[in-house]
Amino acid sequence: MAAEKATALVLRAIDFSETSVIVTLFTREFGKISGLAKGGRRLKGPFESALDLLALCRIVFLRKSSDALDLLTEAKLERRFRVSEAGLAGLNAAFYVAELLRELTHDNDPHAELFDAADRTLVVLGQSRDAGAHVTAQHVFRFELTALRLLGHMPSLDACAECGATVEAKGRVPFGHTAGGVLCAACRPGKRNVVSLSAVALGALGKMSEEDGAASGVADGVAMDIERSTRGELRGLLNHYIAHLVGHELRTQKSLSDR
Numbered sequence: 180m181a182a183e184k185a186t187a188l189v190l191r192a193i194d195f196s197e198t199s200v201i202v203t204l205f206t207r208e209f210g211k212i213s214g215l216a217k218g219g220r221r222l223k224g225p226f227e228s229a230l231d232l233l234a235l236c237r238i239v240f241l242r243k244s245s246d247a248l249d250l251l252t253e254a255k256l257e258r259r260f261r262v263s264e265a266g267l268a269g270l271n272a273a274f275y276v277a278e279l280l281r282e283l284t285h286d287n288d289p290h291a292e293l294f295d296a297a298d299r300t301l302v303v304l305g306q307s308r309d310a311g312a313h314v315t316a317q318h319v320f321r322f323e324l325t326a327l328r329l330l331g332h333m334p335s336l337d338a339c340a341e342c343g344a345t346v347e348a349k350g351r352v353p354f355g356h357t358a359g360g361v362l363c364a365a366c367r368p369g370k371r372n373v374v375s376l377s378a379v380a381l382g383a384l385g386k387m388s389e390e391d392g393a394a395s396g397v398a399d400g401v402a403m404d405i406e407r408s409t410r411g412e413l414r415g416l417l418n419h420y421i422a423h424l425v426g427h428e429l430r431t432q433k434s435l436s437d438r
């Protein structure tokens with residue numbers, strides 16, 4: 180059994196025994212893995228405190244066959260998520276990023292570009308205490324759109340999700356959660372799970388999805404001007420869309436409100 184090395188973000192850590200921890204990690208090289216870290220709860224030892232939630236670390240692990248948990252043998256901390264510098268909104272947003280990765284990705288399915296986007300997003304969220312709710316919200320929106328795009332779930336925003344006809348963004352536009360995007364007037368009737376989205380919210384979504392990837396605009400301090408009501412509308416839309424994708428609401432979505 181060969182030892183593998185990887186760079187990993189800690190998505191979840193559950194105490195398993197007096198001394199051991201089961202961790203869910205999103206690795207750059209192997210995608211999501213779950214592993215047992217024997218001695219992971221000890222402050223001293225091969226893991227020290229590298230397995231804290233949201234930390235970035237370098238790990239060594241032994242891959243087990245199909246069902247069995249991988250075995251972590253070493254973890255070295257590269258970056259800790261500092262709650263004091265993130266503030267509560269930043270921390271909640273970071274928890275959400277972790278849950279999103281856990282729910283949207285499959286085991287052993289690597290997505291290096293998504294890993295890099297998550298890593299960058301956690302860095303900016305980790306410094307977001309004084310950034311303001313609208314900036315934090317935009318980091319989250321951009322990460323969500325990047326994740327949806329890279330995982331093949333990006334909703335259609337300007338062409339009808341059913342027939343491909345151009346859908347003009349004016350007034351309110353029907354958005355089908357099951358159809359996977361906006362709907363034209365001809366395709367709208369009879370569709371289930373359809374909400375009506377304001378053209379302003381749709382426009383903001385389109386703009387952020389064009390600029391996604393690096394979360395670059397916001398990281399450089401150039402946050403878009405999105406009104407609170409529009410942010411609320413987008414939050415509701417994405418909550419519902421993602422819940423529909425994974426089959427249930429995400430636990431951490433509730434704490435994302437920026438009121």
Ligand SMILES: [Zn+2]
Nearest residue numbers: 339342363366
């Ligand atoms: Zn159509």
